[in-house]
Amino acid sequence: MTRPASKHSAGFTPAQRVHNRRSLIALGVYALVLPPIVWLHAHADIYPLQQPWVALLALVPALPLIAIFANFARYLTEEGDEYVRMMVVRQILVATTVAMCCAVVWGFLSELGGMQPIANYWIAVVWVVAQSTCGTIQRLRNRGE
Secondary structure (H helix, E strand, C coil), rough: CCCCCCCHHHHCCCCHHHHHHHHHHHHHHHHHHHHHHHHHHHHCCCCCCCCCHHHHHHHHHHHHHHHHHHHHHCCCCCCCCHHHHHHHHHHHHHHHHHHHHHHHHHHHHHHCCCCCCCCCCHHHHHHHHHHHHHHHHHHHHHHCC
16 A cells, blocks of 8 residues: 655644644653652652542553543544554554553463563553554655555
């Protein structure tokens, strides 16, 4: 499947530019809220917090990451270029498959194989890396065609 040359600046559609802006804002919020929350957790003996504050603070860094995932759904509804939308759906499917396979394999290794369990948020990290890698591979393939 070949893709015609993009008529948009920097190769991004208008929907992609909005999606990128939203994602960067969410990442900026994440970068701002995570360090103080980690610091408070590390210094819980000095600054003890009670429930429900501990749980609420633990959820704060998750919210911008949830926004990034929700942003993909919003982006897909806003993207007018069918080819680009199909490529992003492919990236999402590949990333989801990779992340779920890793989660299942590590789950069995930790439950039955004696490996240490890992924090569940690493599934999202695997998803983001797989999605980005798939997107990079697609762009390199399209550039070569």
